[in-house]
Amino acid sequence: MRGVIFNFNGTLFNDFDKYEKTWRMFSKKELNHDMSNDELETCRQLCRSYRLNFRLTSGAVWLFNDLKDRNIPRTITTISPRSTVNFYFENFHLDKWFEIEKIIYDDSIILRKPNSNFYLRAAQAINMPPEDCIIFESTLSGIISAYNAGIGKVIAIAPRNHQLIFEQMKEVYDVIANFHEFDRMLLRE
Known part of the structure; x- marks a missing residue:
């Protein structure tokens, strides 16, 4: 896998x-x-x-640093508007790892999940074909959207007591509770 896409809400930041x-x-x-x-x-x-x-989410900064060190293209998707993206960038210092221009957010143009357009735009933002990307996602609609977009590997992130539903989905490659559990060997495929 050569590119990484993070969904923000519920995946990088549990803001439900x-x-x-x-x-x-x-x-x-x-x-x-x-x-x-x-x-x-x-x-x-x-x-x-x-x-x-x-x-x-635990392990996110560790993974961000690793991706940056390896020069692996990455972006974030969110259903939030631009003002909230700015808030996240300011408070989590996301500019250390991400280019705000490559973030896919609710700009009233994109079709929301489960439409695959959401993740196709994310892959395009980092100049990667969808099949060469890994996505971290926490919602059923997001997982289906990523799968339908042809994303190479869909990794679900969920608390242990909510993982069973994701483990049973054909669309999901792996389920993790935090980013420390992510198998970084996937970045070498």
Whole structure:
């Protein structure tokens, strides 16, 4: 494999409990209030202050450094808008390993998962044919999207108590709980 694609939400960063759409929906439904950008920024500040859980998945930085040292093309995909991508880059210092111009995010142009366009654009961003890429993904729709895009190896990342469903999928090459478990020998294939 010659290229690596990371899905961000739920894979590199477990933000299911922090995601801004959830905040906005909760605010609208429970408080009958549309959340302003200032209020959303307050929520982001809360994330920053809650450093215990505001970190990348275990082993991610180790793998990022390894990929950079080997000069392996890599990118990130996310369903987040550009403003949230900027927030992630600033707070996780992702510019050490990734070029923000190559990130595939919700730009209102791409078709979302499970449409394979999402990952085809990611492979194109790093100038790799999809079959030469590894993708790390945490959702069923993302796994199907990557598989349908012809991604060479789909690695599911999930807590141990949620791995069985992924282990039974033909689309999944391997299942890991964190990036320390990733078999780096796959990078030599």
